[in-house]
Amino acid sequence: MAASPKHYVWFLVYFCSLLIIIQGAKYVSNLGPLCMKCLCHASTSCNVSFGCQRGYCGPFYIPRHYWVDSGRVTLPDDDPDRDNAFADCSRDYMCSQKIVENYMAKWGMDCNRDGVTDCNDYAALLFYGKDECEKSLSSTNFGRRYATCNPSSGIPLLV
Numbered sequence: 001m002a003a004s005p006k007h008y009v010w011f012l013v014y015f016c017s018l019l020i021i022i023q024g025a026k027y028v029s030n031l032g033p034l035c036m037k038c039l040c041h042a043s044t045s046c047n048v049s050f051g052c053q054r055g056y057c058g059p060f061y062i063p064r065h066y067w068v069d070s071g072r073v074t075l076p077d078d079d080p081d082r083d084n085a086f087a088d089c090s091r092d093y094m095c096s097q098k099i100v101e102n103y104m105a106k107w108g109m110d111c112n113r114d115g116v117t118d119c120n121d122y123a124a125l126l127f128y129g130k131d132e133c134e135k136s137l138s139s140t141n142f143g144r145r146y147a148t149c150n151p152s153s154g155i156p157l158l159v
């Protein structure tokens with residue numbers, strides 16, 4: 001049976017929905033799951049039991065001011081003014097990803113001025129913050145760990 005106009009319409013509806021879903025999931029462009037995993041690995045080897053040390057919390061090693069700049073994300077139904085709201089969210093893997101995502105949505109930029117805002121820029125934004133993200137990561141332990149999983153390093157991506 002040849003494709004009828006009706007089939008064609010359904011295909012379009014399906015295809016457009018799929019595009020909307022993909023766009024929704026990617027919310028911050030080039031901050032896909034591989035980049036997120038690599039940022040986590042670079043921060044603490046993605047240690048979800050990291051806790052808080054010297055003011056840095058969770059697997060993404062997030063300082064309080066970074067949390068504030070990300071719009072004070074909290075666990076569901078928590079109050080951002082509660083004393084431990086920052087620590088509790090940043091120690092939680094899902095919640096801390098949300099902090100990183102919000103931060104990149106708000107401050108994402110082409111830090112290294114190579115013409116594209118990608119995971120390399122998000123890595124610098126996580127490590128140095130928005131005011132110094134043009135600095136190089138290459139002589140840092142964070143940068144060395146990031147290099148082992150860098151999703152912009154030429155490994156073909158399917159997403």
Ligand SMILES: *[C@@H]1O[C@H](CO)[C@@H](O)[C@H](O)[C@H]1NC(C)=O
Nearest residue numbers: 044045047048049050051053
């Ligand atoms: C994760 O962090 C905790 C707290 O610093 C530490 O005790 C533990 O050894 C770390 N785990 C790994 C796998 O490094």
